[in-house]
Amino acid sequence: MKVAEPTIERLVQYYRLLTQLKEEGRRVISSQEIGEMLGLKASQVRKDLSYFGEIGKRGVGYHVDRLHDHVSKILSHPNVWRIGLVGVGRLGEALLGHKSLRSDKFGIEAVFDVDPNKVGKMIEGVPCFHVDDMPKILKEKKIEIIILTVPAQAAQQAVDKAVASGVVRGILSFATAPLVVPPDVLVYGVDIAAELEKLLFYLKSSTSKE
Amino acid sequence: MKVAEPTIERLVQYYRLLTQLKEEGRRVISSQEIGEMLGLKASQVRKDLSYFGEIGKRGVGYHVDRLHDHVSKILSHPNVWRIGLVGVGRLGEALLGHKSLRSDKFGIEAVFDVDPNKVGKMIEGVPCFHVDDMPKILKEKKIEIIILTVPAQAAQQAVDKAVASGVVRGILSFATAPLVVPPDVLVYGVDIAAELEKLLFYLKSSTSKE
DNA sequence: TCAATATTGTTCATGGAGGCACAAAGATGA
């Protein structure tokens, strides 16, 4: 069963919204309303939600609790993912403490750096190891996911050491560098500078219009 | 002239690669090679690059310097953008110091927070003001772009104050919250948690296959 | 000079995502 990437992204949004609605005690909601709150067309919402089976009630809408459970199950993982964070610069540390990355569905089990002032210490309650020890530590701790927050020049080298462990299956990279990985390793990149450039490009274009 | 969003994103990648090639003294490169280095099909590269006019030489390839200039011009801005950063938490501070956001094409002119310990001080060489003073300060400093790094609950309120200035035209948001803005304000969102969830979802799916 | 080779620019087809519109199904009220 293959699901489109934009759909997954929206499912995460639905999940957040539903969690909030649940807290507010809301019982039922329509695709129309969901769409308005998230800036989507109602038909888009319905298509996304019906993708995993009929879950709404025609003439009524979606039962908030039931839909929340449903989306939760779609996004749920069979196990708790164990994550390693590579590069404890300011961005890495910010992510370590970030609410979004505190969840019971995954946890950051180790961080890695090359700075001797950091290696061996606990950072935000997580032990810090040397990047060179990644193959060993990742295997020991059964870490399958890597969050990469190192400078661009160091990115490929760090990735090579990580995949050398043989246990890493996914990488979330914040480095603005193209990464080469074995075909069975999945890479997602968040390119902050590129996002800003895109924004600026379209702003420039729209300047002439208005 | 309208350009597709994925194309812009790749142009940024081309630009980075070309800058590097230039430093290495490389004179000429083919679409094939560019594609291999960035993980793209050669035909894709050619289509992107020819979109803004014929710039390569058939039978030869692309002249690195010339192509670099060309892409640079496409991505260039008529003026230096003035940016404000809202929310000086750890993520905000990390971005302030991040290399990717140091450029001669834009600059962060002010930061905003509600914390009295920060307001009035200089942070990373940038003056910090209270969020409530945004309308005034943004207008004074002619800031057209906002980078939003506040908690989700505070996001909409902060955006409302920012757009109230009347000068803000674009927002790069790191908050995991849907934002309502006037139609003439452009919003790009970077949703870190959603990216991670996507990665985990596809890893889960591929577990059964292998 | 001309054949062989290399590489771009472009056309065309394929697939996929979004959105409209309508049928199906449940609710409501007389």
Next chain:
DNA sequence: TCATCTTTGTGCCTCCATGAACAATATTGA
């Protein structure tokens, strides 16, 4: 009970991005 109204689920159409194939152009070597 039945007509009307609401809201979902889905078929269909359109648009856009990708990728393959080919024609056009430049280089090279004999």
